[in-house]
Amino acid sequence: MLIKKLTTSWLALTLVIGLGLTGCNGEGFSSQESGQKATGKVKITFWDDNTGPQRTPIWGKIIDQFEKENPTIDVEYVGLPKDSAKAMFDSAIAAGEMPDVASVYSSWLPEFSFRDALLPLDSYFSVWSQKDKINKDAIEFNKRIVSDHKLYGIPYTQNLDVLWVRSDWFKAVGVKTPETWDEFFQDVKTLTDKSKGRYGYTIRGGAGGSFQLQRMMYAYSGINTYFKNGKSTINDPKHAEFLKKYFALYQNYTPMSDITNDYKAMITGFDTGSVAMVQHNIGSYAEHSAALKTDQFQAIPLPKSIEGHYVAEDGNTIGISIFKGTNHPKESWKFVRFINSKEAQSYWNQSVGQIPTNSDALSEDWIKTSPHIQTAQKVYNDPETILFEPPFYLPEYRTILNTIVDTGTQAVLSGEMTVEEFLEKWAEAMEAAQQQYEEQNNKYIRVK
Template identity: 25%
Template sequence: MRKKWFLLFLVSSLLAGILSGCLGSSAKPTETKEETGKEGDNVIRIASVETGPETMEVLKKAGEEYRKEFGVKVEVEAVPLADIFTKINASYGTSAQYSAFLTGFIGHISILEEQGKLAEVDDIIENLGGKEDFYNGHILFPIKGKTYWIPYDYNLAYGYVRTDWLQEEGLSVPKTWDEFVNVAKALTDKENNKYGLIMPLSSDGATNWITSSLLWANNVRIFDDNWKVILDSEEMKPRVVESLNLLKELHPYMPAEATSASYAEMTEAFISEQVGMTFYSGRLVDILETKNPSLADKFEVFGIPMKDGNGVAASLGYDSMAVLKTDHTDETKKFVEWFYKEKLNDFLHTDGVHYFPAQESIYNSEEWRSDPIITKYWETGVEPQYEILKNAELHSIDSDGPETDARPGKVFEAFLIPKLFQKVTLNNEDPEKAVEEITDEIRKLIGEK
């Protein structure tokens, strides 16, 4: 009898287990990992070019919070801007591939989109306020009508000048090219290791971003509206040569470090008081506040004077997040949207002056403006950025041409414009000949016949 009851009990238990499995769990998508005891197999891997300790801490904490709330693991890795494009390509399609990444160049996006590696993010843009909130789509750079990155800040490359050095020489912020050269000369004292300015001349992104502003200050363009390379055209070549001659005039008033300088040297030379002028984004102010706050009231922001003296120019810069096509793209997009809605202000405040918001609603919000460093440098470091954004001639190598395309991105990644600068400064080559040679290289690079 006991054996019979035991068999009945065993059969009943098995049936209950089978029915339970068929009916499924009552856990809802909104339940946390702690509630369900489960965590998805997919891992969202983020490559961040924002490698500062505080910024990485915000990203990592956001990932931890997202895992606790939604049961999805998020890993964040610091990757220098100079390495991001190579690492994304090298790891794509492998077990180590990234799900999303932060970058500072639209050229990376245009090339990766051409390769079919990016997911569209127009839905995220719309949920964040639409293109109107992103300064009417100024830096969304759609490709064939679709958007592939979500900007979080502007990084314009503009000038900083020591106002106390100017006062000692009886000079003012330069408004023309002649004044620009005269200020550089007057602020140079080589015997005491002091120089008028520094601009990068190395073959890297810093030169692409910063030194190219001398071209935009003379309305230079690389491509015409039909994607024809026009650097050596009858109209454009004289402008390029004039910009190169300006660089040649400025070069003697730069320290030797300019030859190999990259991003860090732009801030270090100014904060260490080696140079009177440098060119960078708002990050310089954030670093200055930490390393040499005595300079807080001794600088002024300025744009590169236009050749005709009518206005100023600056290199267009931007930082954004993009989503790669993977087997968990949808989950990655959910995290990215959540991050922008819930954690972006924390992220921006890690370098308050540098991370100039890409959304007008954030720029105008009290939550963003209340950050102490933003309040302190509002008149000297923040508002001047807004004025340059609204009024300067803004351009960049990787956004050149009639629309967003991989061709200017390839020019950017080949560092041909830095090579042009090196020819006339380091090699002392004839500017006209240098323009012709580089133009030929660009044509070969993009396959123009």
């Protein structure tokens, strides 16, 4: 696969968005401390997990400002396509050709740390004067899910899955946006008009769809634990009930192309007027706002579960990690620290449409005036909301979702597998991974 490399000088020529980033907290390291020559420059490589026309210029502007404030450091930007980013990281780790710094999902931390690919950040973070500004729950979550309970990533953004809806379509047919799952399934049918090439919903059947599918299942069932008495709750009857209704929408009330739709295809269908609703996180706000007017779309929470409460995935954050092979850890930490400053976090999250983890950025006016952010905070701040925690700590977790769940979804949609067979295969894979993890962990404790 080709990794697209963009130098910051090239990015500077293409940027048209102004950024008022000012100086971030000092605590810098001298060039002598990093082994850098007094008159030379250090180059660090930064990998972005989700390159594209919306996000790449945002990173470019942040990098440009960082280099202005740190003239002895050059940052080389490498953009990875969202749906293949994990595979590219895997290959780089296997080949020992890792970046210095990267944007890394919290769910990747257990596997990457297990493979000894990441640099622990505890010693850096503990002496950073701004550490208390970063969401403490997110920091503790990142430490809790890795086997050695060290800090391998500083979260700079928090997300939440929602339903993006064409509010103008709902208004035109005189239907209110769904608040229950029964209303959701009925509205998908009501808003489908094949004569106009319109469908009520779109399913992400291609790469990456497993993560969204899992969040929908637990949002429906209200189940708050992934394992119970050693057994996975994946194949719970409530999940089978949901998936039978959900997959039955395919082709009747969703496009036929859904079986292979990746993120871009799914979002394009919504933004170009082919579908009325799409499930994704608040981070696709930038794409929607570029294609649609503010009165044409909105974010609404996933309906409350059949148990009567919201359910959201815990640890739905992305952070900045430093890879262990870096020759410039101190310069890399400067960059990590800069990204997590109030100014950089606020700019990135406002541009993308996600939630900052820096408390100072959370107090900015744009947070209060962004409807989709308010929707997310409504869910997170509801005292009855359940946060369920997937087994991110399992080294095979991502692999199972990518290889078993994504392909299994397509098998069900094509009629080659039943919902029950699909869930059983999924649950068995997770249970086997859990058993292996417990055996290895017990062995480690005995040896220690």
